[in-house]
Amino acid sequence: MGKIYVVGIGPGGKEARTLEMLEAIKESDVIVAYTTYAKLIQDLTDGKEVITAKMKEEVFRAKVAIEKALQGHTVAVISSGDPQVYGMAGLIYDMACKNNVNVEIQIIPGITAANAVAAKLGSPLSMDFAVISLSDLLIPSEEILNRVRKAAEGDFVIVLYNPINKPLLLEAMRIIKEVKGIDVPVGIVKSAYREDEEIMIATLSTWEKFLNKINMITTIIVGNSKSYICNNKIITPRGYERRYDLHVIDSNS
Template structure:
């Protein structure tokens, strides 16, 4: 049987309204849908009549392998990731595995709204200037390497988006570095379950953020502003620099 094809689909933050049209089309076209069980629950509207293969956390290798196997059987396979599949998602693992084994299967990467963009829209406009995204998961990357990236991003005065803040000691160490380098209290946004049920949106700062540590979990994303970020009303704003050149 000839090769099928693979869609690597970014589902966005969760709700159907924030999937792209192309993502929806690919999910509807697919014969097989592969994904983490939690993600499969949020796309039940497109799984009826399809072969659905679920997996638990830490089974990323299985997801990539079974996607390739099903495509080699001649099927159209959708491998799903929340947010965008290139941002701590399944795209790189799948492509890396295919490259190392020499598989020649058509692959389309379908972008999605990643957590940084989703949570920032809830906070206001904190990503209006340069920003860095850093994952605080040390399952694959050593702790010291992560903390070095946090330090360099803070020294560069980037707005910093922290994904996967599941290790409390690593999160606290990262926030200590940001607070130390920023010197003055800097706005911090904490968004849990963005665009899903039980959504929580909190704006605090580098001095007070620990008061909300009990809210932070696996589906939380944190945005630490740069030295110019400020809060007005319930919005975080990072000016782009127009105020340096123009009067408005």
């Protein structure tokens, strides 16, 4: 019997790859991936069987991976970011369990979009945050919007994945603005760590001017009540100012 690596390749750029990810792909003789992800790692797949699929064919990818492993192959199933954050990890385990398949599965973590995007924006995730997908393909929009409201009411920094459904995005941001107010920082990053990367910083009152730039590979971060913008970066204080004086730097020294 073979083995399945469920591999997180990070946001897409080579600089964000991990050594563990590179080793897992090197060991694998079969690569199963969404077409776009296969292109992002094509420099690593020479001499391997590469099986690609379109978006919304996740079940097919999981099925093929499990069947190939049962045939004795070492298979790498590719997810962007981290495979446990809206990736293939849960589906692979779920299908293996439901079909009584006891194949070895190993998760290879990667840099998820929340962390990749936050690094481009400054330090917006320095306090508690919630990650919410705005994809309503599998989850009803009412459930998504309820989670958005609860996260806003809890004053979490909110990370929004998959903002492709514009009406749902607009309603989610309306709810957040209703709860948080208009001055909270908003960071929007499109294609983080890829050639066409774009970084946009706004507030809950001005973010809509970037609406036409938002697509499936865009991630949005909305700050909490303490977040602020300085030098075109979003900063969410950890809370040190509650116990310490941070005005301690002598600029003349």
